[in-house]
Amino acid sequence: MKYCLAVDIGASSGKVMLGQLNSDRLLLREIHRFDNQLIYKNGHYCWDIQSLFQEIKTGVKKCQQLGISPSTIGIDTWAVDFVLLDENDQLITDAIAYRDPRTDGMMEKVLSIISKEKLYGITGIQFQKFNTIYQLYAVKEQDPEWLKRAQHFLMLPDYLHYLLTGVKVNEYTNATSTQLVNVLSQNWDHEIISKLGINQRIFGEIKQPQTILGTLQKELVKEFGFDMEVILPASHDTASAVISVPSTEDTIYISSGTWSLMGVVNDLPICSTEAMEMNFTNEGGINGQYRFLKNIMGLWMIEEVRRNFGHAYSYTDFMKMASQFPDFQSLVHVDDPRFLKPENMVEEIQAYCRETNQQVPIHPGEIAKCIYDSLVDCYENTVNELETILGREFKTIHVIGGGSQNHLLNQKLADKTRKEVYAGPIEATAIGNLLVQMLAIGEIDDVNKAKHIIKNSFELKTYFPAKEFKEER
Structure with missing residues (x-):
């Protein structure tokens, strides 16, 4: 071996x-x-x-x-x-x-x-x-x-x-x-x-x-x-990560990390006016396929908020604190350029809420909930756009990468979209990188075999709408 x-x-x-x-x-x-x-x-x-x-x-x-x-x-x-x-x-x-x-x-x-x-x-x-x-x-x-x-x-x-x-x-x-x-x-x-x-x-x-x-x-x-x-693996990290989606069925994926890359895998590109106006992209994938997706601001916002608070809170802390403010409802447009590299993410989020006449988040838990809710709101809009452009409905969403560990975000996604959400594998990008190397040297026969290997090797968590939850392998 x-x-x-x-x-x-x-x-x-x-x-x-x-x-x-x-x-x-x-x-x-x-x-x-x-x-x-x-x-x-x-x-x-x-x-x-x-x-x-x-x-x-x-x-x-x-x-x-x-x-x-x-x-x-x-x-x-x-x-x-x-x-x-x-x-x-x-x-x-x-x-x-x-x-x-x-x-x-x-x-x-x-x-x-x-x-x-x-x-x-x-x-x-x-x-x-x-x-x-x-x-x-x-x-x-x-x-x-x-x-x-x-x-x-x-x-x-x-x-x-x-x-x-x-x-x-x-x-x-x-x-x-x-x-x-x-x-x-x-x-x-x-x-x-x-x-x-x-x-x-x-x-x-x-x-x-x-x-x-x-x-x-x-x-x-x-x-x-x-x-x-x-x-050469798929050297674009998202392209490597998408290889690790443990499904051969028609599904939406979110490669969740600093960015959220949300889309589907296609055999042909979609360059319609509708796709352009909704700002979807056709990036390269393995075997000449296309990753039809939207680039969404991801957990970068939480990473920056964590830095603003002097790394006093872990990512788990932010999830727990966000759960303590169920009534806080303010939202930001996560893809606003102001959030790309602000001097201070906390102050930028607060300024956005103030300018849009919403409740201004003060507590770290309120700020985290604002980010998570805003991301899920953007995810839901993207699901609707994908289904409109492609003319079909999807039953599942696969979340891969480090963000797949965010149980709160995954459950909110299932509740909001009314779809089953599968989370994992966590190390999706490294796994996809390795699988391409193994394909190149003949250790693995084809991509379908690679996906079978992923299912056998890594734990997935399933999130159902209406707060139903279970774990599976």
């Missing part, structure tokens, strides 16, 4: 997970966990990409200390962010984060060059001010020398894979989040890139998940004491 290593890096933390198949069960073991925080550098909010690579190496070395030599490794992160490399493969740019304000006003400038209808029709990607297309246009406007010097464009997992192997490619699922990939050809759209005045040479070959990039660079083999094959 081979060991595979999944590196899963999110906006607030990362982990290195070891996976091994035992019959039809996937055995998981956390090897290393680390923090990931924005740093302010050279006038921008950035990711410390070199530190992240050192954390990956620390995780691999811990395997060595345990006497384990994994056969493969793959890395996933969030979407849209990138770096540019020069002719010597050196970084031109810091890994500037999507929450940085440099993209303010850039979407409007791009849409004055390419109409909203045309851009959506070509790419099928929803309009968010921080999409890569607007980040690149910000570089063109604010730091044009960077683009003149650039020879290679790599998204963050692409760059980390490059540091492991010396091979530069663009992985498909993450590339689609740029809003620069043609939704039908599944390749870079040169018309869009040309109209924006960006040199097309910087965009490399797009490779699908399951691609084996090669083995480790020689100096890393020497450092680790063993070699591994580096395999």
Whole structure:
């Protein structure tokens, strides 16, 4: 039985997970966990990409200390962010984060060059001010020398894979989040890139998940004491997570974490005017499928509130405190840009309620309930939109990822939508990452077999409307 290593890096933390198949069960073991925080550098909010690579190496070395030599490794992160490399493969740019304000006003400038209808029709990607297309246009406007010097464009997992192997490619699922990939050809759209005045040479070959990039660079083999094959997972963390939805039936999923990604898996994209107006996206998935979903502000709001209170309360504390205020009814629009990166989330929520003539939350429990109720309200609207666009009704919702542990939110979702809600697996992204590696090396035959393995391996919790609740495996 081979060991595979999944590196899963999110906006607030990362982990290195070891996976091994035992019959039809996937055995998981956390090897290393680390923090990931924005740093302010050279006038921008950035990711410390070199530190992240050192954390990956620390995780691999811990395997060595345990006497384990994994056969493969793959890395996933969030979407849209990138770096540019020069002719010597050196970084031109810091890994500037999507929450940085440099993209303010850039979407409007791009849409004055390419109409909203045309851009959506070509790419099928929803309009968010921080999409890569607007980040690149910000570089063109604010730091044009960077683009003149650039020879290679790599998204963050692409760059980390490059540091492991010396091979530069663009992985498909993450590339689609740029809003620069043609939704039908599944390749870079040169018309869009040309109209924006960006040199097309910087965009490399797009490779699908399951691609084996090669083995480790020689100096890393020497450092680790063993070699591994580096395999492209679905490097967009949501794409990896969706692979872990333990169902082959027609269902809605929510990949719940810092963001809530809510949608369905389709064989064909939906680029209708209706889908555009409701701001749905068609991001890449495994086997050339499409994740038709909406990007919703997620538990980032609770993460920030927790920070505002000096980490005095745990996430469980917020759930318990929210339950103590059943009569508090104020709601906020969670996707209002003001909540993307406010100076103080608590004060921003309070200001929104004050401006909309609602009761202002004061107690941490009131603030938490406001967030949970507002998220569920947005989820319900999204369910209605999905069913309208697709012309069919769904009976179930699968919540995967860290947010699947939020029992209060899951029960509210079941009650509000009148659908059965299944929660789990928790480590959905790392699991999806591992499964793709195992598919690539022939340890698993196909995706349906992978989903059977997930059902056998991880606990699911079922939430019924009207407060009925049970656990199952």
